[in-house]
Amino acid sequence: MKLNGAEILIDCLQKEGVEHIFGYPGGATLHIYDALEAQEEIIHVLVRHEQGAAHAADGYARTNGKPGVVLVTSGPGITNAVTGIATANMDSIPMVVISGQVPSPLIGNDAFQEVDAVGITRSCVKHNFLIKDISEVAITVKKAFHIATTGRPGPVVIDIPKDVTINQMELEEYPETVKMRSYKPTTKASNRQIKKASELIANSQRPILYSGGGSVIGNASKELREFTRLLGFPITQTLMGLGAYPGTDELSIGMLGMHGTYEANMAMHDSDCVVAIGARFDDRITGNLAKFCPSAKFIHIDIDPSQISKNVVADIPIVGQTKQVLQALIEELKDEKLEDISKWWSQINTWREVDSLAYKKKPGVIKPQTVIEILYEVTKGEAIVTSDVGQHQMWAAQYYLFDEPRRWINSGGLGTMGFGLPAAMGAKIAMPDKDVVCVTGEGSIQMMLQELSTMLQYKTPVKIVNLNNRYLGMVRQWQEFFYEKRYAMSYMDALPDFVKLAESYGHVGILVEKEADLKPALIESLKQKDRTVFVDIITDPNENVFPMIPAGGAHCDMLLAGRDDMVSKDETDFNAV
Amino acid sequence: MRHIISVVLENETGALSRVSGLFSQRGFNIESLTVAQTNDPSLSRMTIVSTGDDRVLEQIVKQLNKLIEVVKVSDLTSQDHIERDLMLVKISPTKKDNFDLKQLVDVFSCKIVDVTDSTYTIEISGKTKKINAFLDAFDPTSILEVSRTGVTGISRGKKLI
Ligand SMILES: Cc1ncc(C[n+]2csc(CCOP(=O)(O)OP(=O)(O)O)c2C)c(N)n1
Numbered sequence: 178m179k180l181n182g183a184e185i186l187i188d189c190l191q192k193e194g195v196e197h198i199f200g201y202p203g204g205a206t207l208h209i210y211d212a213l214e215a216q217e218e219i220i221h222v223l224v225r226h227e228q229g230a231a232h233a234a235d236g237y238a239r240t241n242g243k244p245g246v247v248l249v250t251s252g253p254g255i256t257n258a259v260t261g262i263a264t265a266n267m268d269s270i271p272m273v274v275i276s277g278q279v280p281s282p283l284i285g286n287d288a289f290q291e292v293d294a295v296g297i298t299r300s301c302v303k304h305n306f307l308i309k310d311i312s313e314v315a316i317t318v319k320k321a322f323h324i325a326t327t328g329r330p331g332p333v334v335i336d337i338p339k340d341v342t343i344n345q346m347e348l349e350e351y352p353e354t355v356k357m358r359s360y361k362p363t364t365k366a367s368n369r370q371i372k373k374a375s376e377l378i379a380n381s382q383r384p385i386l387y388s389g390g391g392s393v394i395g396n397a398s399k400e401l402r403e404f405t406r407l408l409g410f411p412i413t414q415t416l417m418g419l420g421a422y423p424g425t426d427e428l429s430i431g432m433l434g435m436h437g438t439y440e441a442n443m444a445m446h447d448s449d450c451v452v453a454i455g456a457r458f459d460d461r462i463t464g465n466l467a468k469f470c471p472s473a474k475f476i477h478i479d480i481d482p483s484q485i486s487k488n489v490v491a492d493i494p495i496v497g498q499t500k501q502v503l504q505a506l507i508e509e510l511k512d513e514k515l516e517d518i519s520k521w522w523s524q525i526n527t528w529r530e531v532d533s534l535a536y537k538k539k540p541g542v543i544k545p546q547t548v549i550e551i552l553y554e555v556t557k558g559e560a561i562v563t564s565d566v567g568q569h570q571m572w573a574a575q576y577y578l579f580d581e582p583r584r585w586i587n588s589g590g591l592g593t594m595g596f597g598l599p600a601a602m603g604a605k606i607a608m609p610d611k612d613v614v615c616v617t618g619e620g621s622i623q624m625m626l627q628e629l630s631t632m633l634q635y636k637t638p639v640k641i642v643n644l645n646n647r648y649l650g651m652v653r654q655w656q657e658f659f660y661e662k663r664y665a666m667s668y669m670d671a672l673p674d675f676v677k678l679a680e681s682y683g684h685v686g687i688l689v690e691k692e693a694d695l696k697p698a699l700i701e702s703l704k705q706k707d708r709t710v711f712v713d714i715i716t717d718p719n720e721n722v723f724p725m726i727p728a729g730g731a732h733c734d735m736l737l738a739g740r741d742d743m744v745s746k747d748e749t750d751f752n753a754v
Numbered sequence: 755m756r757h758i759i760s761v762v763l764e765n766e767t768g769a770l771s772r773v774s775g776l777f778s779q780r781g782f783n784i785e786s787l788t789v790a791q792t793n794d795p796s797l798s799r800m801t802i803v804s805t806g807d808d809r810v811l812e813q814i815v816k817q818l819n820k821l822i823e824v825v826k827v828s829d830l831t832s833q834d835h836i837e838r839d840l841m842l843v844k845i846s847p848t849k850k851d852n853f854d855l856k857q858l859v860d861v862f863s864c865k866i867v868d869v870t871d872s873t874y875t876i877e878i879s880g881k882t883k884k885i886n887a888f889l890d891a892f893d894p895t896s897i898l899e900v901s902r903t904g905v906t907g908i909s910r911g912k913k914l915i
């Protein structure tokens with residue numbers, strides 16, 4: 178049977194088990210859309226902006242672990258998707274993006290809606306392909322999914338010229354597996370390294386486990402729990418790692434880094450043995466590298482060798498999957514006698530007593546922290562929470578304690594405002610039975626508002642919790658601290674009436690101006706199971722995120738709430754932003 | 755520290771720009787880069803000369819290995835190796851060059867490959883230092899045009915990449 182390239186492509190996607198595609202059509206993808214329309218296995222979600230498609234596919238992938246699939250047209254279609262692709266790339270999210278391209282003979286001619294998709298996306302993908310001939314369609318799709326989902330996952334772009342989708346050939350068997358001589362990700366760690374690491378762990382007196390996104394993406398949550406409990410070590414998690422280890426557990430000492438807890442950052446600073454598990458020593462984690470963990474030895478577990486000794490030299494590097502490495506370490510340490518670390522724990526507990534997440538309520542204003550605490554309470558901590566970028570993101574990470582992986586969905590690496598709403602839509606499609614909440618700010622939400630329309634069409638009821646402080650709050654906070662309160666362009670004037678806006682999109686809108694109305698409003702929004710509800714909450718415009726390590730500071734240089742006097746202007750390094 | 759890095763990669767369009775893009779994206783410097791097909795037409799071999807300390811080199815090697823099309827990466831400078839740079843240079847000797855060109859060519863064991871009434875074109879190959887020394891022998895104004903391949907290299911003995 179002869180099929181055209183578009184039909185072959187769709188056939189391949191079906192065989193890859195793709196159930197949802199997020200996309201937007203255009204001239205170069207018309208044949209592909211024609212082939213999609215002729216089948217029923219794959220559901221296509223028609224977004225309102227290609228960036229929304231990429232974020233939705235990303236949210237989908239983060240929630241259920243399956244690769245997200247995106248379909249966009251040439252030119253503006255793919256350029257619009259770039260922010261979403263870069264977002265997925267920074268957070269190692271498996272994604273396959275199919276972009277239409279102008280017909281092969283026109284490539285390089287500045288044809289209508291032509292951009293060099295492979296060139297533009299090269300530096301923000303794991304890999305990309307330009308298909309030159311219909312005979313390459315099946316093998317390219319196979320390779321794309323293989324690359325996107327194995328090793329350290331990431332987005333892969335397949336650029337398909339229109340003529341390739343039109344030409345015909347006999348349908349061939351879809352390859353079951355693919356072997357590439359140039360791509361063989363390591364999976365199993367070396368035994369020698371496991372032994373060395375176990376020895377260091379067993380002899381450490383002030384150990385700390387520092388777990389990141391690799392524990393979530395690597396599905397190592399079960400092993401991480403077993404490992405942590407076996408050792409009885411304190412564990413801190415990065416913004417990307419939250420939930421792999423339960424946030425409510427006693428051994429958990431909270432998030433670390435720029436807005437991490439006092440106990441987590443102090444413990445990092447004083448530790449003699451840091452075990453990094455699927456984490457990459459990002460600058461938001463380490464603060465000033467020269468002052469980072471001055472007395473620690475580092476064990477660094479990562480699937481990607483290039484992450485090891487990139488920022489911090491590892492004493493014991495272990496390349497491998499977090500899940501497999503943790504299993505091996507558990508096996509090795511099971512019957513090992515460990516040092517008594519009760520002194521270390523009592524030190525940590527005195528840091529805990531500082532209660533660095535405490536905040537003062539003010540009569541007449543709603544504190545953003547309170548919103549997250551109540552949200553946590555009314556969702557029993559079980560919702561999938563997506564977030565945008567800014568202060569609200571940090572408060573959500575600090576006050577919503579995630580007990581399971583893949584419940585906290587946020588753009589950690591790229592910090593993309595606009596991510597939250599489409600990601601929530603993708604998450605809801607991946608897990609229709611779960612409550613999905615998007616915690617956002619009035620700035621971020623306006624970057625992807627148009628997806629409210631998609632959410633009505635595809636009936637993806639999510640709850641939008643808008644921490645409306647009338648400011649680009651995170652920008653305002655930095656200006657308050659480091660620019661002598663010169664609030665350049667951080668005030669948001671002329672905001673829309675979000676309630677009416679939600680209603681005009683066919684959703685429910687609730688305005689909350691008093692703390693007393695907060696809990697009932699959130700309960701009400703959750704009751705409306707099949708409706709998207711936009712809860713616009715007027716919060717304290719002047720609240721800041723604490724604790725905070727100012728740029729250039731060490732983990733022990735934290736600024737705590739209510740101690741604004743600690744901010745000294747000259748110790749901040751403006752270049753370190 | 756100067757490093758010579760050999761990279762074997764799939765002979766596919768775009769592979770070269772992936773490598774050069776990697777160097778500019780991550781702020782690694784390139785002193786020279788040469789590339790051509792190998793005896794296996796499906797593979798290319800690239801030789802890159804870069805500078806940086808051991809940690810930079812480690813990152814370069816790891817990041818190169820991470821590129822999907824890269825099959826093998828090896829730091830030639832860490833092993834016994836042979837390196838060659840080839841130069842074609844067009845010279846018009848001035849009065850300041852008061853030596854016998856033929857003799858100089860013998861000393862450097864290179865070749866005059868083209869002559870006109872006012873110019874000589876010379877082909878020379880060897881280590882970068884030797885080529886630089888050859889150029890240094892001339893008055894700068896006599897050197898009209900230089901075209902160099904950049905370093906290519908291979909390990910000594912039976913060892914393969
Ligand atoms: C696309 C994009 N542009 C700019 C920024 C820089 N930025 C980081 S946080 C922030 C303010 C976000 O404001 P809002 O969504 O209202 O959240 P808030 O901080 O007030 O909670 C800005 C502008 C960004 N992260 N992403």
Ligand SMILES: [Mg+2]
Nearest residue numbers: 618619648650
């Ligand atoms: Mg705001």
